[in-house]
Amino acid sequence: MQNSFGLKDFVLFVLLIAAIVSVWISMVQDDKQHDLLSGIAADLRQQEQALALLQRQLDDSRTEDLLEEISAKLDAGVIVSDRSTGGDSGQAPAPRGRFAWARPESEAPVVGFDDPWDFETSPYDDPNVEIGGEFVEIYEGQPPKITPYLYADVYGRRIGDLVCESLGWYNPESLAMEGRLAEAWQYDPGGMWLRVKIHDDARFSNGDPVTAEDVRWTHDDLLYNPEIEAERMRGVYNAIADIEVLSEKVLEFTFKEPRFDNLEQAFGFKVLPKNVYEPWIESPTRFNQSTGLCVGSGPFKLARVDPDDQWTPPSDIVLVRNELYWGPRPALAGFRVKVVQESLARLTAYENGEGDMMRASPEQFVLKSEQEDFLKKHVPHDWFNMRGGYSFIAWQCGPRNGERLTPFHDHRVRMAMTLLTDRERIKRDIFKNLYKMATSPFLSSTEQSDPNIKPWAHDPARAKELLAEAGWIDRDDDGILENERGDEFEFAITFGQGSESTLNMVTFLKQEYAAAGIRMELNPIDWSALDAILKARDFDAVTFAWSASAPENDPNQIWHSKSIENQGDNFIQWNSPEADALIEKGRRVIDEDERMKVWHELHALYHEEQPYTFMLEVPWLRFVTKRVGNFQEYRSGLEYHEFWISRESSPQLD
């Protein structure tokens, strides 16, 4: 074999070397330009910092000026008129000034002016506050998109909450509805209309003012545009019949029917800038497939929103402070979301300092809360809030799969099951006292729940009596209860695979029930099969958890007998005319105190009927690094825009 290095080989070799060298040189050149750019960016950041401080000082001084002005006016004897004090003699004075937009003929009070949108707990009250810095949260699930109204999961909604604003939101402490974009409003006591005045200063992150037309357009032409794939959100926001724009900043909602959550519906949906979104939805298919077209008036914004170059999963979601924000200015300069789906990797990443906050599983929470090394750098937080939920065992009250009645159609049997379930021990031994006993679907942290109702205590003796009353007695002395026909008391409990604590719980219950003469089989299933099983009503008992998102939940979806038909969510087929009447009544009562009375009656009914055995209320479990300041456990969940973050990478040791 003759191997000679010829001219051709030489030329090829030289060309190859030349190609490699030129690629290298271009990389070096690229890096030079990059250094130049990052130098400029650093300068900009410094200036931004300076600006931030300046703006804050300016804001403070402006408030002071305003206060001085008002007190001066008060001294001068100017009376600020209030509509509600006006019309006693039929000859109502013509509304002037701030109230000019209100419905003149209505007795409904104008609310909101006294309580402008501000921090609940200001980060600037903290003497150690540091301005700037990026807060990093590690999510356990990947949001496929963060475009408002197209997202369908809780993660997308959390981003939407930071970037976009709605007319109002729950107060973090009192959970009362407060104005945000709405400066003031007038709500029909009959619940049929709502007139809203939008804040004069409110503006989107691009500087455009928020107008009444933006609100109307978002609802009518975006959310209810049939070409936009927002069907899920249309299912949620379905109470508004019409929105009328009265002036640039004033609009009026008309509702389909007087329903208790009308105000929440009108105040709940995110307002988007018409000027920005209108060209985008001109190409509906492209918009429907978009992932990161999220623009609003909130305290944070996406650094770059460009339909041709959007944020796409799985890259981190990076938000920066909205420098033009009209409301209270957050101390954080940025917010970043990372996604780690594997739980061990998530904890490792968090401990390595790749994130400032993560959601903990109960097992992780208990384990880490005992490790001193961990507690030096991190704080475990657990608290109950309106976004928690409750776990339960649901008893099949109707015929299973349309065929056979289970023993649980008798409410005495259901009550006996509750009395046999030692929830106190489950709470203590399996859930390490992190959870709280539940008594109804109404979370105890909300007004909907009647504080006087206490959970049933573990009482096997009383349970035995109730079972005997219902005809379940051990007739042949084999340790298993039988009814009059001689059928043994046995059933299967359906539960989702994969959770260790659920498995521990049902195993424990199996023994408990066996001691009372009831045979329970375990039926673990894949989560994806659960939906079909519930729809077919093909179970005797099932255990999982419902989660909540608002301080007041609508019992209609799960508990009304109408939801038995057509695969509705009343999968236990609990048909109680009493409950139906209370639900229908409660939904129509607009006055909150009156309505709470109805819900409390319903609460008592759940307590007696035990359609579910309400197990435990689920708290939020979070690990947070000590770098994070002003972390408040609110009844509404968390208010990210109030955080501040210490720039030192080493944790403060206190």
Added chain:
Amino acid sequence: MTTYIVRRALIMIPTLIGMTFLLFMLISLAPGDFSMALSVSGGGQMEASSRAATIAYYEDRYGLNDPIIVQYGRWLGRISPLKFGVRDQRTDKGELVRPPREVRKPALWKLFIDDLPNPPPPDLEAFAPGQEPARVYRLSANDYARTRTTYLSAATRFEVEAGRVLREQSLDKFVADDGRLDGAKPAGFEGFLFTTQRLPSEAVEALKADPDVERTFGAAVTAYTNALASRNRIAASFATKPHPEAGMPLIPRLVWLGKPDFGISVSRSRPVGALIAEALPVTLLLNAIAVPIIYFVAIPSGMLAAVRQGTWFDIASGALFVALWSVPIVWACVLALGYLANETTGLGLFPVIGLHSDDADAMRFLPSFAGGWRAGFLLDTLHHCVLPVACLTYAGFAVLSKQTRAAMLDNFNADYVRTAKAKGVSEKDVIFRHVFRNSLLPLITMFVTIFPAMLGGSVIVERVFSVPGMGSLLIDAIYLRDREVLLANAAIVGMVNMFALLLADVLYAVADPRISYK
């Protein structure tokens, strides 16, 4: 040879169709459906009646209300580069515009009226006077979406009412679980068979007598007429070609060439093609590092083991590789996380998540020393790749090195080696020129067959190290029953697999003169 290749290539088409057909049927008939992706997290509240309407909306949007075989045909038509019928159009923003879909007639209409009303012919000029064709199309598309949705919910309401009446007549078998008429929502072949003749006459009488059924049917027919008028209008607007046509004509009006379209992922409502385009490079990057490492470690050590057969090296390397091969990957990943990545319990040498640091976008590409050491994008990425690549490679050494060793040993005993040795060829030349080159054949073909596996990605490694590759995409799609993603993936991997097998066969013939395909 050429005939052989052409024949093999032609056989690929029916193979691919058969494969995707099987998968399509498996997915469609498996329990659980897209409603998983539908369920609103965070307490979305929905009335039972509007639930049926929502389901109808999604079925319509994703074409799930046709018989499965029709759905499969439509899918095949989309991924085929050869397309039939009217050409699609493409807007200046790159949005694909398809010919408008037909309006389905209301269920059971023949029971109530002889003929459905016919809307007047469309008048585009009156609908949008003086507008550009593209604008006219946009307006009529929005109008059609509106009328179609209205019609869908009206038809659903009618079907729920009719379902109620049939249930009262104890004719539950005609009513689907969601309260609508069965057969209006054909889940399988029975959709073809549903006819009014199967309804007993008492049921027909009861349907006709029920005032609610009559009222909702009337509303459905009105909505149907409106939707049909709107459809005719958009069809007329489409025919004026408001946008340039997509693809390339082969036979005018009949056959044209277009881009294969993998459809829209239901769970993420994004084009499947884009999802794969994002995930594939990540998986390829990891494998492009991992596979050469496997080869560069396994082949030399296999050769050395063959040359020094029976020595401590042969035994030790064999034992080590087999031991590595038998370590479960889940366990290996967890150990790597705990001991190498975790800063508190382990060494904290490597990052835990993803392929880049947070500030990777702001990094220089190359490392730099000016003003302190900074790693740069290139080294940062490699640093992130260490653990995933290690977990991908360690199990691969055993098979390759054992294969090399066996092939080498086979050849050592061959006649030609003895001859070469007898001729006085040096030991080095015998090993590299003769034995190694002949042992290489099975290794080349092995590489060709593992290539498709490289596209698949590793579910476990990707999940543990949060690498967003093909494995993660696939496992999510399986959990959420995302049919389009699974089908597209099967089609792509199937294609690559078949080409790789063909390539292996061809390479055999090229490398070994004894093999020929005559």
